[in-house]
Amino acid sequence: MNRPTVVRTRDELRNVLAPARRAGRTIGLVPTMGALHDGHLSLLRAARQRCDVVVMSLFVNPMQFGPQEDFASYPRDEERDVALAGQVGVDVVYAPDAAHVYPPDFATFVEVGGGLTDVLCGDPGRRGPSHFRGVTTVVAKLFNAVEPDVAFFGQKDAQQAIVIQRMVRDLEFNIEIVVLPTVREPDGLAMSSRNAYLSPDDRVRARALNQALTKVLEVAKAGETSTERALAEARAVLAEAGIEPEYLEARDAENLTPVTRFGPRPVLVAVAARVGRARLIDNVVVDATPANEPMAASVDTTGGAPCVGRC
Amino acid sequence: MNRPTVVRTRDELRNVLAPARRAGRTIGLVPTMGALHDGHLSLLRAARQRCDVVVMSLFVNPMQFGPQEDFASYPRDEERDVALAGQVGVDVVYAPDAAHVYPPDFATFVEVGGGLTDVLCGDPGRRGPSHFRGVTTVVAKLFNAVEPDVAFFGQKDAQQAIVIQRMVRDLEFNIEIVVLPTVREPDGLAMSSRNAYLSPDDRVRARALNQALTKVLEVAKAGETSTERALAEARAVLAEAGIEPEYLEARDAENLTPVTRFGPRPVLVAVAARVGRARLIDNVVVDATPANEPMAASVDTTGGAPCVGRC
Known part of the structure; x- marks a missing residue:
């Protein structure tokens, strides 16, 4: 497989996708924070099978980490991730810097309520609803930057998938959300x-x-x-x-x-x-x-x- | 001029816009709450001049009215508004019901902070920031429903224009925002x-x-x-x-x-x-x-x- 095109800014991204979009080809998005495992690869393969162009985003999103969490130590290995993405046929890797995603006076948030974000992982005594606010805000941004026809998420993060589906319905994103089953190690441990x-x-x-x-x-x-x-x-x-x-x-x-x-x-x-x-x-x-x-x-x-x- | 096509749902809207979009024609959006005056008409004329297809939305958005405000009495005359829109060359009027825009378990909000929505008209002692939350949420929905290339707003609502421009930048909407000068009566009163x-x-x-x-x-x-x-x-x-x-x-x-x-x-x-x-x-x-x-x-x-x- 070819090495994917790696782009760092939404303008580069839009330029590289423009010919495909003009030609009416379908675009699939798989949002990731990198550190790819077989779970991600199954999403990427599904996107490859379903769409003409496959975009993988690779961004460790600071906004969804709490102050006590592992943002600094979260595993990062872009070279490996890009190589793996290439092996499953990804066309474009969108890997922006945090400063590009969040300019200094960034001030807009997308928030899902309705009892979906303040329970389980969003319980105020645990990570709190601001975790999901970080997720929905960055996913809305990725949706607008990529403008995919289909986006792929995993059932391992079940609550996240539910929250994103609600956001897509409520904000009327013209994007089909596909949720794929959890991939497990041979002994049953969910890949993560x-x-x-x-x-x-x-x-x-x-x-x-x-x-x-x-x-x-x-x-x-x-x-x-x-x-x-x-x-x-x-x-x-x-x-x-x-x-x-x-x-x-x-x-x-x-x-x-x-x-x-x-x-x-x-x-x-x-x-x-x-x-x-x-x-x-x-x-x-x-x-x-x-x-x-x-x-x-x-x-x-x-x-x-x-x-x-x-x- | 022809009478515009009036559609009530986002699916109808997408169907009616699909051929133009496939053909790569530019789409302009003018969001309105109806009760059109010369201010709106100047936005519509600018859209007509600039874009291949002009969509006017017509929706009195309950979410941006406070409980003490004039939602119930806000002037409504769809027949007149559609006729006026036709006179300035609008192609499509999107006039959804509130129940279509806000299903019963609607739960997602777009909120701009950064000191832009809690001053002037958003001052907590006045209308409060929830007014602008209502505006940004419905505008984000309209942007996703219409997927325009350009959207037109008026300088009369200066704070609204600033808030929407920030939302577009922060959430990376692929939409150009055009803000046009206030239109006035001969004695200077801003049209409203x-x-x-x-x-x-x-x-x-x-x-x-x-x-x-x-x-x-x-x-x-x-x-x-x-x-x-x-x-x-x-x-x-x-x-x-x-x-x-x-x-x-x-x-x-x-x-x-x-x-x-x-x-x-x-x-x-x-x-x-x-x-x-x-x-x-x-x-x-x-x-x-x-x-x-x-x-x-x-x-x-x-x-x-x-x-x-x-x-």
């Missing part, structure tokens, strides 16, 4: 750029996140309707690995209101936990609606995981 | 849909707003450098007409910080006042930079005035 922070011991313990969620799927499939009882079993799995979750909750998969029973609407079961130096997240969707083979899609291990936002 | 609220007596008194601002231009041209002294003279003109302004202030014309002296940067002098039932606004820009014939453009009476937002 932050897995690199795990010591060998922590790497073993981290398997418990997926195991706990798989337990929820199992007991729900076996007929358990109480989310509380299912979550208690999951909590036991985590405890056995010495993991105290930051949260482990069952919420409506569309509007994130708390749910006490599985079905008829799909239920998002989401977990966040610190394992050693890494803050990890994972989730499954329990879908007991009659039309679906219960939960079959939720344990898919072949799809994509995102990392534009992190949670 | 709200002038219809004025009784014959109030209509006479309302001239004092422009007279007060013209006084500022005169004394600045005569060498007065203190904004405070110039504003005092303007206040005297208002007082003579029995008008107590809601505000009368001199601020940097770009970032809206208060200024005490005219020059070297352009100074916005803005006034708001209730005259009878109408809340009216007006402004001039005092530009003493050497490159400009001082203030010549500021008293232009042939350009356009906006009314998407109101202040």
Whole structure:
């Protein structure tokens, strides 16, 4: 594969995309913070398959990191990321500087409310809704800079995907959002750029996140309707690995209101936990609606995981 | 001229614009709340001259009205507005219902800060910054629904124009913003849909707003450098007409910080006042930079005035 064209400014980006846009070719965007793993690659491959032109953005967005978080240490290796992007057929890598994205008197924010951003990873006692404000603001900017027909996000950051879908609907962006399944390691751990922070011991313990969620799927499939009882079993799995979750909750998969029973609407079961130096997240969707083979899609291990936002 | 095509939904709008967009024709947008006057018409004529396709939006945006304001009584006459739009060559009128623009669980807002929205018309003691949040949110939606190349606003709503220009820059909308001069009645009163609220007596008194601002231009041209002294003279003109302004202030014309002296940067002098039932606004820009014939453009009476937002 060819090396992608790397551009640093929105003007360069628009210039390089102009001929394709004039010719009516479709443009796909995969927003990333780099440190690419197989989750990102599955998004990029899907974009390659679906669109005429594939743009990957590569920007570690300071606005979505809290003051106590790992912005400074977040893994950065542009050369490697660009090479990997080239291997899966990315045409353009948009890698702007922070000063280009946020001029000194930057003052505009896009904020999604509606109970979607102040729960789970946005809970004021955790990262707070300003995390998602950072995500939606930068994604709105990327949407306007790239003007894609389709943008690809991963189900690993489930709350982020829900928030972005709401933003797209509410602000009427003319962009199709595709959310692809979480990609996992062979032992079930969700792919994440932050897995690199795990010591060998922590790497073993981290398997418990997926195991706990798989337990929820199992007991729900076996007929358990109480989310509380299912979550208690999951909590036991985590405890056995010495993991105290930051949260482990069952919420409506569309509007994130708390749910006490599985079905008829799909239920998002989401977990966040610190394992050693890494803050990890994972989730499954329990879908007991009659039309679906219960939960079959939720344990898919072949799809994509995102990392534009992190949670 | 032909009657414009009137569409009610963003899907209809996109369908009707699709052939022009595919053909690479330029699209101009003039956002309005209807009740068209010569200010709007000057914006529409400029769009007609500049762009291949002219879209006028017609939407009285509830989100930018405060609870004590005139949303219910705001003048509405779609038939007349569509006919006038047809006379100046508008191709498409986008007139959505409020329920289409704001579905029940609408939850996303675009907010400009940076000291631009909490002063003058956004002062918390007056309309408050939520007015401009309503403006920027609906304008962002209109931008995404129409995807214009150029959008036209009027200098009468000077603060609104500044806020929208900042939003466009910060969120990287690929849209050129054109701001056209205020259009005035022969006696100097700025055109506004709200002038219809004025009784014959109030209509006479309302001239004092422009007279007060013209006084500022005169004394600045005569060498007065203190904004405070110039504003005092303007206040005297208002007082003579029995008008107590809601505000009368001199601020940097770009970032809206208060200024005490005219020059070297352009100074916005803005006034708001209730005259009878109408809340009216007006402004001039005092530009003493050497490159400009001082203030010549500021008293232009042939350009356009906006009314998407109101202040």
